[in-house]
Each structure stands twice: as structure tokens, then as C-alpha cells.
Amino acid sequence: MNRRHLLGLAAALPALPHPARAQERFPTHPVRVIIPFAAGGSTDIMARLCAQMLTDRLGQPAVPENITGAGGMIGAQRVLDAPADGHTLLAGTPGPVTINPHLAPRMPYHPLRDFEAVVFVGDSPAVAVVRRDSPIRSVQDIVARAKAEPGKLTFASAGIGSFAHLSGELFKARAQVDMVHVPYRGTAPAVTDMLAGHVDTMFENYPSVQSYIASGELRPLAIGSARRSPLVPNLPTMIEEGVPNYDSSSWFGLFLRAGTPAGAIDAVNRAINEGLRDQATIARLTTMGVEPIGGSPADFKAYVTRRFEETGALIRTAGITAG
Structure with a gap:
């Protein structure tokens, strides 16, 4: 096959997305940070700080939104009801992620199956x-x-x-x-x-x-x-x-719906890790009684999985029930 034939074949083929360009398309519109608890608490403050980190680094505003009820489960479900495109984040804490699943066995989601761990923000x-x-x-x-x-x-x-x-x-x-x-x-x-x-x-x-x-x-x-x-x-x-x-310890981190493209996960992870290196942010978290953590999605997933298993074992041993 000569050079002319190769050029003709290339022109006939549909354009394939380049991985770098796929990542550049995130975010394409404002990002929502769902806070599953009421305004004013420590989770709310942490989530709003993360929203500011994302706004400063992603090129689109990150908008915090409080959706309360059922120990955080209603807010978590709202993230699962949104498209898996990276634009709806869950501000996660032990309650809706590692505690409630063991106390409410009929809850509509499983945190380890239905969510992607994105970044470990802080620990108290x-x-x-x-x-x-x-x-x-x-x-x-x-x-x-x-x-x-x-x-x-x-x-x-x-x-x-x-x-x-x-x-x-x-x-x-x-x-x-x-x-x-x-x-x-x-x-x-x-x-x-x-x-x-x-x-x-x-x-x-x-x-x-x-x-x-x-x-x-x-x-x-x-x-x-x-x-x-x-x-x-x-x-x-x-x-x-x-x-x-x-x-x-009571941890705080960000989650996305399972199936979210890796490019969106990496972009959010990178933005928060950069934010956690900022001295003003470190000082603010420390004043709040929170130790900044950061790290990769894999690191956070391993941590959450371990805490999920340990919490379940403790709840069963202690005979704790929700009712």
C-alpha cells in the first residue's frame, strides 16, 4: 500500500479522541459538591473549603449544596442519581460511608461498590x-x-x-x-x-x-x-x-459515582492535592482540628475499605442496632 492509499484511508476513518483531550473536557460546566449534612458543621466547612480549592484550579465553579436527611444517606443517593461524569461529588464522612451501611442493611447503595474514592482530604x-x-x-x-x-x-x-x-x-x-x-x-x-x-x-x-x-x-x-x-x-x-x-479517627474525603471517567477522578484528585499543599489551607485545617492528608485515589480506597471492614466488625461485636 503506497503513501497515497494510506492518506486516503486515514481521511476516511472517524477521528478518535485523544486521551489528553478527553481529560481537558472536564469539567465542562459547574461542579456540585453534595454535603449530606446541615450547614455550619465540620463536614459543611470542610466541603466548602474543598469547593474553593476546586474552583481555584478546575476552571469552573464548584458549588456546595447541602442535602440532608437519613444520617447522610439522602445526600449520598443524590450523587448516585446524577450522571457519572465527575460533575457531582459527595463530601464523604464515616457516617454515610462506613457506619450506616452496617446499621441499615436495606440502604439503597453500597459505598464500596457504588462510589469511587477520589481523595482523602483530612483526618481528625x-x-x-x-x-x-x-x-x-x-x-x-x-x-x-x-x-x-x-x-x-x-x-x-x-x-x-x-x-x-x-x-x-x-x-x-x-x-x-x-x-x-x-x-x-x-x-x-x-x-x-x-x-x-x-x-x-x-x-x-x-x-x-x-x-x-x-x-x-x-x-x-x-x-x-x-x-x-x-x-x-x-x-x-x-x-x-x-x-x-x-x-x-473521623476522616473526610471526596467521592464520585462509580463509573466516572478516570480523567475526571484524576483532575479532582490533583486539584485537591495541590490545594492541600497551600500553606494558608494547611493553617486553616489545623486550626479546625483537621490533619491534611491527600494522596492517590487508590490510597483512599484502601483506607476506606479497611475502615469499612473494621467498623462492621465492631458494630457486630458490640451488638449495635439502629433501632
């Missing part, structure tokens, strides 16, 4: 706290008292199946103690009752009690991460305090 460790005038001075005191009088010490949470509830159940399992869970309708009433002396302790994520710690109303005993946190480097870990294999 659990922290054991007591009121400032509590006679409990350390984690060892909690363990000693709980073993001396099983079922007498109480720990508060923001509700059944909440992060603070599971962090407390993990403490019971790892320390091998018997404590009574007292659920509330949110963190604020739980802290109020603890300050009044009605409950003994709480295992809440650090940002939720950071202001109470700063004011001196609550006294931190230990951090729940596997290693000391740069957020509070002088605070020992639960493991250092004698609670083996204790690791509880």
Missing part, C-alpha cells in the same frame, strides 16, 4: 475527655474504675451509631471494660450533661470538642490516633496509655 482523631473538675485524671483511671465497678462508669455520645458511640465501644473492647453508653441528640447536649456531672467521659472527634478543651471546660486525657497527632503533639495516644490497638 478521637479524643477522650472529662470535665475539668472530674476526679478521673487519666485513661488508666477510667480503666481501673471500670474494672473495679463494671457497668458504673458512663460515656456520652451524639447518638446511637455516631462516631463518639463507636469510639467508646472500641475503647470498651480494647481495654476490656464494661461501661454504659448514654446517647444524646447531638454533641452539644452530650457535652452539656458531662459538664453538669451527669456522665463521666466522652470519646469524641477532636474538632467537635476543641473549643471546650481550649476554654478549659473539658480536659483531654488521650488522643485516639495510632500515633501522636501533630494537632496536639503533647497529648499521649490511647496506646501509650495502655489501651492496645486503639485507633479511631
Whole structure:
């Protein structure tokens, strides 16, 4: 076949998209960041910060949108109802991704099957706290008292199946103690009752009690991460305090619907990773009590999968039910 025939054949063939051009077409219109919780909370603040990172780097505005209800599941479903083109993101947290699926077996989606993990944005460790005038001075005191009088010490949470509830159940399992869970309708009433002396302790994520710690109303005993946190480097870990294999943290990340093109996933991942290297962003997250993480989609998927399995095992062992 001569050169003229080759040119004629090439002209007759349909143009094939170039991989680089396919990536350049994302985004083609504004991106939505679905926040499955109410405005004003830590998830909302984190999601809006991510929306700004995306707006600054993708060439299209990223618009945060609060869609609440059913512990975050309604917002998550809204992402699945949107086209798998990368333009509708889920601001994900443990609740709708790694906790609720084990408490609501009939939920309409499976997070590991129906979502693509895009980027691990930040992590906030659990922290054991007591009121400032509590006679409990350390984690060892909690363990000693709980073993001396099983079922007498109480720990508060923001509700059944909440992060603070599971962090407390993990403490019971790892320390091998018997404590009574007292659920509330949110963190604020739980802290109020603890300050009044009605409950003994709480295992809440650090940002939720950071202001109470700063004011001196609550006294931190230990951090729940596997290693000391740069957020509070002088605070020992639960493991250092004698609670083996204790690791509880409330993570935040972005997800897309499964089947989203790799180019869109990579573009969002790259934009957030660039944003997390910005010193002003790092400072803001640290002030909020969040440790910036970043990394690849594969890194985040592996992390979420591990947390999903660990959370399911804890819920089954502790016999936690939604009703």
C-alpha cells in the first residue's frame, strides 16, 4: 500500500479522541459538591473549603449544596442519581460511608461498590475527655474504675451509631471494660450533661470538642490516633496509655459515582492535592482540628475499605442496632 492509499484511508476513518483531550473536557460546566449534612458543621466547612480549592484550579465553579436527611444517606443517593461524569461529588464522612451501611442493611447503595474514592482530604482523631473538675485524671483511671465497678462508669455520645458511640465501644473492647453508653441528640447536649456531672467521659472527634478543651471546660486525657497527632503533639495516644490497638479517627474525603471517567477522578484528585499543599489551607485545617492528608485515589480506597471492614466488625461485636 503506497503513501497515497494510506492518506486516503486515514481521511476516511472517524477521528478518535485523544486521551489528553478527553481529560481537558472536564469539567465542562459547574461542579456540585453534595454535603449530606446541615450547614455550619465540620463536614459543611470542610466541603466548602474543598469547593474553593476546586474552583481555584478546575476552571469552573464548584458549588456546595447541602442535602440532608437519613444520617447522610439522602445526600449520598443524590450523587448516585446524577450522571457519572465527575460533575457531582459527595463530601464523604464515616457516617454515610462506613457506619450506616452496617446499621441499615436495606440502604439503597453500597459505598464500596457504588462510589469511587477520589481523595482523602483530612483526618481528625478521637479524643477522650472529662470535665475539668472530674476526679478521673487519666485513661488508666477510667480503666481501673471500670474494672473495679463494671457497668458504673458512663460515656456520652451524639447518638446511637455516631462516631463518639463507636469510639467508646472500641475503647470498651480494647481495654476490656464494661461501661454504659448514654446517647444524646447531638454533641452539644452530650457535652452539656458531662459538664453538669451527669456522665463521666466522652470519646469524641477532636474538632467537635476543641473549643471546650481550649476554654478549659473539658480536659483531654488521650488522643485516639495510632500515633501522636501533630494537632496536639503533647497529648499521649490511647496506646501509650495502655489501651492496645486503639485507633479511631473521623476522616473526610471526596467521592464520585462509580463509573466516572478516570480523567475526571484524576483532575479532582490533583486539584485537591495541590490545594492541600497551600500553606494558608494547611493553617486553616489545623486550626479546625483537621490533619491534611491527600494522596492517590487508590490510597483512599484502601483506607476506606479497611475502615469499612473494621467498623462492621465492631458494630457486630458490640451488638449495635439502629433501632
